[in-house]
Amino acid sequence: MIRWIILMLFLMLCWNGAIAGAQVMAEFQDKRAKTPEVLAHVPLKAVVVEYLDPFDSGLGKSLSCLIWREVLTAISDQAGAGVIVAETPPGERLVDLLKQDYHIAAERIARHQKARMVIWGVVSSDNDELAIQTYLSLLTDDKQSGLKFGLGSKVIAGPSRWLEEQQHTRIEADLAYKRFNFDADLLLRNALFDRTLVTSARVDIKSRPDKNARTLRKLAANKAIRAVDMTGAWFKVALPEGGFGYLNAGTFGKLRLPPREVSGTSNRVNLRNGPGTDHAVVATRNLGREPIRVLDMRYRKGHGLWYRIDLGARDSWVAAWLVKPRFSLPVIDFVAGLYRYYGERHEQAIDAFSRYIDSSDPLTDNVNLAAAFQLRGASRILANKTDSNGNTEGYRDFSRAIELTPYNPNAFLLRSVANLGMSQPKAALADLDKALSLDREYRPARKLATTFKSIADKPGMSPLGIMTRLPQVKAEVDKLTTSHRIEQNVRPIPERSPARLDNHQRGIERY
Numbered sequence: 001m002i003r004w005i006i007l008m009l010f011l012m013l014c015w016n017g018a019i020a021g022a023q024v025m026a027e028f029q030d031k032r033a034k035t036p037e038v039l040a041h042v043p044l045k046a047v048v049v050e051y052l053d054p055f056d057s058g059l060g061k062s063l064s065c066l067i068w069r070e071v072l073t074a075i076s077d078q079a080g081a082g083v084i085v086a087e088t089p090p091g092e093r094l095v096d097l098l099k100q101d102y103h104i105a106a107e108r109i110a111r112h113q114k115a116r117m118v119i120w121g122v123v124s125s126d127n128d129e130l131a132i133q134t135y136l137s138l139l140t141d142d143k144q145s146g147l148k149f150g151l152g153s154k155v156i157a158g159p160s161r162w163l164e165e166q167q168h169t170r171i172e173a174d175l176a177y178k179r180f181n182f183d184a185d186l187l188l189r190n191a192l193f194d195r196t197l198v199t200s201a202r203v204d205i206k207s208r209p210d211k212n213a214r215t216l217r218k219l220a221a222n223k224a225i226r227a228v229d230m231t232g233a234w235f236k237v238a239l240p241e242g243g244f245g246y247l248n249a250g251t252f253g254k255l256r257l258p259p260r261e262v263s264g265t266s267n268r269v270n271l272r273n274g275p276g277t278d279h280a281v282v283a284t285r286n287l288g289r290e291p292i293r294v295l296d297m298r299y300r301k302g303h304g305l306w307y308r309i310d311l312g313a314r315d316s317w318v319a320a321w322l323v324k325p326r327f328s329l330p331v332i333d334f335v336a337g338l339y340r341y342y343g344e345r346h347e348q349a350i351d352a353f354s355r356y357i358d359s360s361d362p363l364t365d366n367v368n369l370a371a372a373f374q375l376r377g378a379s380r381i382l383a384n385k386t387d388s389n390g391n392t393e394g395y396r397d398f399s400r401a402i403e404l405t406p407y408n409p410n411a412f413l414l415r416s417v418a419n420l421g422m423s424q425p426k427a428a429l430a431d432l433d434k435a436l437s438l439d440r441e442y443r444p445a446r447k448l449a450t451t452f453k454s455i456a457d458k459p460g461m462s463p464l465g466i467m468t469r470l471p472q473v474k475a476e477v478d479k480l481t482t483s484h485r486i487e488q489n490v491r492p493i494p495e496r497s498p499a500r501l502d503n504h505q506r507g508i509e510r511y
Contacts, residue, residue, distance in 0.1 A: 037113055042082035044342055046071065046117040046335060047110040050087040051132075052102055059123045061087050062230035063132065065249040066192060067119060069257035070327050074336035074352070076305070078343055084113055085250070087233065107137055115139060116146070117338060119331065128189040134331045136180040138338075147175040147341060149378040149414060171451055171464065173417045173444060175378070176410040177371045182331050183364055191260075192328050193230045197237065197247065198297050199223045201254040205245035209234035211252075216245045221254075224296040224308075258297035259325035262307055262318075263289050269323075271316035275306035282316055291326055324351075330359050334372065341375055346383040350376055370401040374414055377401070381418060392422060409435035409442045416448065420468040428452075428468070429476050436484045449486045452477050 039045060048068040053060030068085035075081050086109055103120060110118035121134040140146040150172025201221050206213040209231045216239065219225060225247075229236040234246040235255075247253055264287020272279040275298040295315055296308035305320035327333060337352035339345075353376035360369055377397030385393045398415040405411050412435040419428035432452065435445040456470040456477040465471045480486075 038084065039082050040114075043080050044078075044339065045082045045084060045113060045115040046119065046339070047084045047086055047106075047113055047115045049106040049109060049118060049120040050085075051120065052122040053124075054122070055124055057123075057125050058232045059125060059130065059230075061232045062193070062249070063121075063123050065233050066230065066257075066328065067332065069249065069255070070259070070329075070332045071119075071335055073257050073259060074325070074327065074332055075339045076299075078339060078345065081339055081343065084115065087250070103135065103137070107139065110137070110139055116342060117335060119335065125189070130185075130187050130189055130192065132185040132187065132329065134182040134185070134329060136182065136331060136335065138178045140178070147338075147375070147378075148172050149175060149374075149381075149417060171417055171420060171448065171455075171468075173410070173413045173448065175371065175374050175414065176408075176444075177367060180334070180368050180371070181365065182329075182334075182368060185329055187328075189229065193227055193235070195227050195260040196258050196294055196296060197225050197227050197235060198256045198258060199225070199254060200256050203247060203254050205237065205239070205247060206234075207245065209236075209246045211248065213246070216243075222298065256297060258294045258307060259327055261291035261293055261326040262309060262323040263287070263291055263326060264323055265289075267322070269318055271311075271318055273317065275308070275317045276300050276303035277319075278303070279317065282314070287318070287323065292323075324355060330356055333359065334368070337372070337375060337379075341379060344382075346379040349379040350383065350385070353379065366404040370404040370408070370411060373397040373401040373404070374411070377418065378414070381421060392418070394418060395422065407438065409438040409445055412438070413442075413445055413448060420470075423467065423469050425469045425473045426476065429473065429480055433480055433484075436480075440484055446484070446486055449481055449484065453481050453486070 048064050048071065050064040051060040064085055064087055068083055071083050075083075086106075106118050106120040116139060118137050118139065119134065120137075121132060123130060123132050125131070138146060199219050199221050203219050204215045205217050205219060207216050208214075226238045227235040227247075228238050228244070230249065231246065233248065233250045233253075235249050235253075237245055237247055239245055247255060249255070268284050268286050270281045271283045271285065273282050274280075293310040294307050295310050297305070298308075298317075299305045306317050307320055307323065308315055308317050309323075333352050333356040337349050337356065340349035340352055353372045356372050357369065357376065360372075374397065377394035380394030380397060381392060382394075395415070395418050398411070398418050402408075402411045402415060412431040416428045416431035416435065419425070419431060429452070432445060432449060435442060436449065439445070452470055455465050455468060456474040458465060458471070470477060
């Protein structure tokens with residue numbers, strides 16, 4: 001039996017999360033062993049597993065702690081969200097513990113913790129140059145991702161009637177990808193570890209990266225200090241009086257990790273002499289899109305999250321919602337977007353996936369990029385985002401995903417559902433036909449086709465018939481289901497008396 005340390009943080013609201021740590025049993029030898037669940041009351045969790053470190057540089061532990069803390073920062077305001085980091089005990093090498101495939105063991109640990117996501121990977125170094133390969137798995141009980149995008153309606157007819165109606169008035173597609181292989185990140189060491197830390201409580205700065213080492217000095221809560229490197233699960237920090245010390249980067253290290261840098265937008269923003277709107281404005285300026293180093297971070301109740309940024313001659317505070325954080329690795333923004341999407345925080349999901357998309361380059365994996373466009377598109381439609389011409393921005397995102405992965409029937413399936421949400425049944429049928437042409441046996445597409453026919457066969461009887469206008473194109477629906485030999489699988493919607501639609505309740509919904 002192999003011992004692992006599971007460290008966790010449960011986030012309730014901005015910076016009000018309670019920190020807790022526990023030692024649990026996980027393993028890489030016995031498939032029958034089961035890690036005891038921690039944070040059982042947290043509905044939405046991810047696990048960051050210590051990265052493989054083939055050259056025993058200590059970076060595997062450093063990187064897992066860093067990513068864990070950056071994900072915490074990225075979702076710090078989301079209630080009911082937690083992140084767990086799993087790392088080997090001090091003195092043990094992960095490569096020595098492996099008796100099974102690393103990714104299988106990583107997923108098993110995450111499943112035992114009932115997590116939705118697991119982040120894992122490999123890191124190697126050549127002097128100060130680091131190569132980081134990151135993987136992400138979404139954990140569900142079936143072959144789908146658990147990320148649903150659907151069209152639904154509610155009927156005013158009493159609770160029992162509403163439940164019955166809901167069972168037959170839902171169209172949905174799954175964002176099918178479950179595993180993501182992120183492009184290798186090539187970074188200089190200081191681009192990861194040279195950054196600001198902020199204490200969340202009184203902490204001890206040690207002379208060595210060891211909890212039993214001599215304490216050099218104590219640092220009060222809400223103090224910023226500069227980290228210059230990492231050694232295992234410890235930040236190496238520059239002392240004000242000169243020299244260096246070490247702060248624990250794990251759960252028992254009472255630290256907050258601001259983004260290393262932020263960038264502005266095209267809007268002019270107020271810069272203040274303190275963290276909050278009750279502080280005086282010292283300047284109003286356009287921060288531009290170039291990265292600006294973060295020197296401090298503070299959350300104040302009633303004022304939100306603020307960053308002190310390095311503007312050369314003058315350090316100023318800016319509200320976090322007026323700038324975009326820049327995290328160490330693209331996977332941070334992608335995972336933050338997933339948290340937001342799972343948590344139905346659509347506006348914030350749009351921002352997170354936009355940051356991931358904006359950071360992509362021509363070498364970015366098309367599957368990952370297409371998934372980001374699909375998730376942003378779904379978020380935009382759910383948030384009712386349109387441009388100045390009234391066009392749905394989300395629809396364009398689904399189209400961009402098709403351009404990136406034209407071989408994927410699921411990409412056409414998702415845009416088909418989006419078309420129905422805009423009451424464009426012919427365009428929806430065209431996309432569904434394309435999905436079936438790519439793979440006639442693709443079960444989600446066949447299932448959606450049976451739903452289309454069920455709705456089209458009951459003109460005026462189904463709420464979704466009114467919303468999608470499918471009954472108006474019944475002949476085209478029949479042609480599609482016949483050509484793909486689907487009609488025999490159709491289970492028609494039972495006859496119902498007409499019911500009045502509540503216009504405020506109908507529309508695109510995620511289930």
